[in-house]
Amino acid sequence: MIQVKNITxxxxxxxxxxxxxxxxxxxxxxxxIGQSGSGKTVLMKSIVGLVTPEEGEILYDGRDVLxxxxxxxxxxxxxxxxxxxxxxxxxxxxxxxxxxxPLVMFTKMTQAEMRDRALFCIERVNLKGADKKYxxxxxxxxxxRVAIARAIAMNPKYLFCDEPNSGLDPKTSILIDELLSxxxxxxxxxTIINTHDMNxxxxxxxxxxxxxxxxxxxxxxxxxxxxxxxxxxxxxxxxTNLFQEVKDYVVSTKK
Amino acid sequence: MVLTxxxxxxxxxxxxxxxxxxxxxxxxxxxxxxxxxxxxxGVDSIPLVIIISIFIGAVITIQMQxxxxxxxxxxxxxxxxxREIILLEFSSSILCLILAGKVGSNIASEIGTMRVTEQxxxxxxxxxxxxxxxxxxxxxxxxxxxxxxxxxxxxxxLIGGYLIALFxxxxxxxxxxxxxxxxxxxxxxxxxxxxxLVFAFIISSVASFYGYYVKGGALDVxxxxxxxVVTSSIxxxxxxxxxxxxxxx
Numbered sequence: 001m002i003q004v005k006n007i008t009x010x011x012x013x014x015x016x017x018x019x020x021x022x023x024x025x026x027x028x029x030x031x032x033i034g035q036s037g038s039g040k041t042v043l044m045k046s047i048v049g050l051v052t053p054e055e056g057e058i059l060y061d062g063r064d065v066l067x068x069x070x071x072x073x074x075x076x077x078x079x080x081x082x083x084x085x086x087x088x089x090x091x092x093x094x095x096x097x098x099x100x101x102p103l104v105m106f107t108k109m110t111q112a113e114m115r116d117r118a119l120f121c122i123e124r125v126n127l128k129g130a131d132k133k134y135x136x137x138x139x140x141x142x143x144x145r146v147a148i149a150r151a152i153a154m155n156p157k158y159l160f161c162d163e164p165n166s167g168l169d170p171k172t173s174i175l176i177d178e179l180l181s182x183x184x185x186x187x188x189x190x191t192i193i194n195t196h197d198m199n200x201x202x203x204x205x206x207x208x209x210x211x212x213x214x215x216x217x218x219x220x221x222x223x224x225x226x227x228x229x230x231x232x233x234x235x236x237x238x239x240t241n242l243f244q245e246v247k248d249y250v251v252s253t254k255k
Numbered sequence: 256m257v258l259t260x261x262x263x264x265x266x267x268x269x270x271x272x273x274x275x276x277x278x279x280x281x282x283x284x285x286x287x288x289x290x291x292x293x294x295x296x297g298v299d300s301i302p303l304v305i306i307i308s309i310f311i312g313a314v315i316t317i318q319m320q321x322x323x324x325x326x327x328x329x330x331x332x333x334x335x336x337x338r339e340i341i342l343l344e345f346s347s348s349i350l351c352l353i354l355a356g357k358v359g360s361n362i363a364s365e366i367g368t369m370r371v372t373e374q375x376x377x378x379x380x381x382x383x384x385x386x387x388x389x390x391x392x393x394x395x396x397x398x399x400x401x402x403x404x405x406x407x408x409x410x411x412x413l414i415g416g417y418l419i420a421l422f423x424x425x426x427x428x429x430x431x432x433x434x435x436x437x438x439x440x441x442x443x444x445x446x447x448x449x450x451x452l453v454f455a456f457i458i459s460s461v462a463s464f465y466g467y468y469v470k471g472g473a474l475d476v477x478x479x480x481x482x483x484v485v486t487s488s489i490x491x492x493x494x495x496x497x498x499x500x501x502x503x504x
Binding site: 050082086091 | 368373374380381382
């Protein structure tokens, strides 16, 4: 479980996050949602340590990351997997090389063991046979799946996903969502997903944090979101007619 | 303003170098990457060095012959002057200015692209010291291979001069060869190599620095590449003066 307590972060006198509190649970897909500029990315970067907040606490199962020394942070990072918006695969490495990378750097496995583990992860994300390809030879969806395989190679306790569906067609987006949800439950990971995709919000959002202008404005799950009276949340999630109709239908059937 | 900015950049560069020069996480990976970089930055530069050196060697010989042609100066002086220019300045400083363009832009654009595509962030998240992992092998590889390039340059430049003597009648070949051997000072070879080691560090570290701190997109990667070449060229010229004063006087 990851707990964020009273996080405040500013850039050039502009406060991006105002005393944000949030809890992200084990074995659940935790979503951070909000409009562009609401502070989602800064919150995620603060949690993973790419940005240092001015105030607050970030507790990984009780361990405050902001009070850790460099060696402790390095150890913690071995427990973290991250899926970047643009996949961030290493261009010069094959799929197998990319997935093996963290194993090569941080384990004492033999070459054969690393290869087996990497091939297992590649197979887990349904990319069997693609291990010899380079990232440039893969579609966007396949690149995301390779990035997921790399992120889970070290069997992390915490998985972070920054806009995993950006640039993907709806069908592939659903596949990625399902994969992330399955992996989260399978390995009991604390998964945090930063997303704009309403299909993800309504499909896999087991714990949703809604940020509005740097404040945590709402917390709930994909079922509670239909009945929320938070205007900003409703304006954001049910902005299109289609989603509004879905909401009306769900609310009417609940009655 | 310019002074404070320059000082701030220099401070940032020093902190960057401090992160770069650290014990690698895995020596096996470091050695493997260093060998790859030797091939990419060093061996791949040999054709360019050979082509440039042959032509410049030939041009220096022609210009020497034109400028010091006098009944009072012996013909072998052309070979001697060509050798001195090549050993003292061309094979180290001018070659490194050329390599600052080729290697420097290569390094800055490679690391810059990794930065804007979040590959460096991915390394950091995994707990890898990205500066050390990406940059240290490049610096070590380029410093290790630079003497080879310098010696190649010296040899092929002198061959360029020899070929111009052979295929034209500006100077007898025997006089050119005699001039090349006359009053040879071995220290000049070492002087060129020592200078080139410093320049190799400047080229690889400055280009890496500019690439590592790119912000933005493809356009900014291009700008950082240009800035890396300009800055390393200026630093090469500055250190050329300092090292010449220190090593030759």
